[in-house]
Amino acid sequence: MQICRVIGTVVATQKHRKFEAAKLLLVQPLNIDDTPRGNALLAVDGVGAGVDEKVLVVLEGRAAGEALGRKGAPVDAAIIGIIDTVSIDE
Amino acid sequence: MQLARVIGDVVMTRKDANLEGITLLIVQPLAPDHTPVGRPIVAVDSVGAGIGEEVFFVRGKEASFPFHPAEPPVDAGIVGIVDHWDLG
Numbered sequence: 009m010q011i012c013r014v015i016g017t018v019v020a021t022q023k024h025r026k027f028e029a030a031k032l033l034l035v036q037p038l039n040i041d042d043t044p045r046g047n048a049l050l051a052v053d054g055v056g057a058g059v060d061e062k063v064l065v066v067l068e069g070r071a072a073g074e075a076l077g078r079k080g081a082p083v084d085a086a087i088i089g090i091i092d093t094v095s096i097d098e
Numbered sequence: 099m100q101l102a103r104v105i106g107d108v109v110m111t112r113k114d115a116n117l118e119g120i121t122l123l124i125v126q127p128l129a130p131d132h133t134p135v136g137r138p139i140v141a142v143d144s145v146g147a148g149i150g151e152e153v154f155f156v157r158g159k160e161a162s163f164p165f166h167p168a169e170p171p172v173d174a175g176i177v178g179i180v181d182h183w184d185l186g
Contacts, residue, residue, distance in 0.1 A: 009122070009140040009173055011108070040106075040124070040138050055112055064110060064122070064140060068173035070159045075114050075171035088171050089113030096106035096124065097149050 011038050011094065012065045014057050014087075018050055026081035033057060033087065035065055040096055051085040052076050062091040099154050101128045101180065104147050108140055116170040123147060123176060125155055130185055141174040152180045 016034035020027070031053040039045045054075045057063050065087055066072055072086035073079050106124035110117070121143040129135040132152075144164035147153045153176045155161075161175030162168075 011140060045137070054114055064108060064113075066171050066173045068159055071162065071171040071173050074116070074169055086171060089110035089117060092109045092111050094106060094108050094124070 010065045014059050014061050051087050053087045057087050063087045064089045099156050104149050104151050141176050142172045143176045147176045154178045
C-alpha cells in the first residue's frame with residue numbers, strides 16, 4: 009500500500025455504473041519523508057477522507073473493488089484508511 | 099516475493115472494517131547484499147514481524163490470503179520472517 013495525501017476531489021457525471029455514488033479523490037503519493045513522489049492519481053474513497061488528509065491507498069484492482077464494496081468495479085486504487093501516525097525507525 | 103526490512107509502522111483509527119486488528123508495517127525492499135533498494139511500501143503483517151527484522155513479502159491480492167475468510171483490501175503482505183539467506 010502507498011501513503012498519499014488527498015489533494016483534491018473529482019466530479020464526473022458520466023461514468024461507469026459501478027461508480028454511482030462513489031467518491032473520487034485525487035491523491036498524491038508521498039515518500040517516507042512526506043515529499044511528493046510521481047504523479048497524482050485517482051482513488052475511490054470508502055472511509056470518508058477529506059482534502060489534506062494523509063491516507064493509505066491500495067493499488068490493486070480486486071482489493072480496490074472490495075474496499076468500494078463492489079466486486080467487479082473497474083477501479084485500481086482505493087483509500088482504505090486515514091493515517092493517524094507513521095513511525096520510522098531505521 | 100521480495101526480501102525486505104521492517105523500518106516502521108502505520109497507525110489508522112478510521113479505516114476499512116476488514117482491516118480491524120491487522121498490523122500495518124513499512125517495509126524497505128533489500129538487495130541480496132542487505133542494502134536498501136527501491137522505495138519503502140506499507141504491508142500488512144500476518145506473521146508477527148517487528149521493526150528491524152528481515153522479512154519476505156508478497157505483492158498483489160494474494161497478500162489478503164493469510165486472513166481468509168476475511169478479505170481485507172490490501173496489496174502487500176509480510177508472509178515470513180527470514181532467519182538468514184546465503185548466496186551461492
